Amino acid sequence: MFAVHNARSLKRDGRALFASDNVASIAANYNANAVEVACHAASQSKIQLFVGAKPMRVLLDGREVSARYDRDGATISLTVPAGQRQLKIALK
Secondary structure: OEEEEEEEEEEEOOEEEEEEEEEEEEEEEEOOOEEEEEEEEOOOEEEEEEOOOOOOEEEEOOEEEOOEEEOOOOEEEEEEOOEEEEEEEEOO
């Protein structure tokens, strides 16, 4: 689990957990089957999140969306609209 407020990035042990092209607030909770994320950004933002494995599907506010998976960093990248958003990344 991690949380950041009004940030553009977060790294832990040299690994990028979160990055954004705009300031955003993120709270992410990880378990074996999914990553659940609450996100707030004042404007549309391209975000990158560490997920650990290629996701089976990504839901943004309950709707399936496409996300680019980067195997080297075990991250996904996607664009989220402005406002309060919920992400669910299904891993299994």
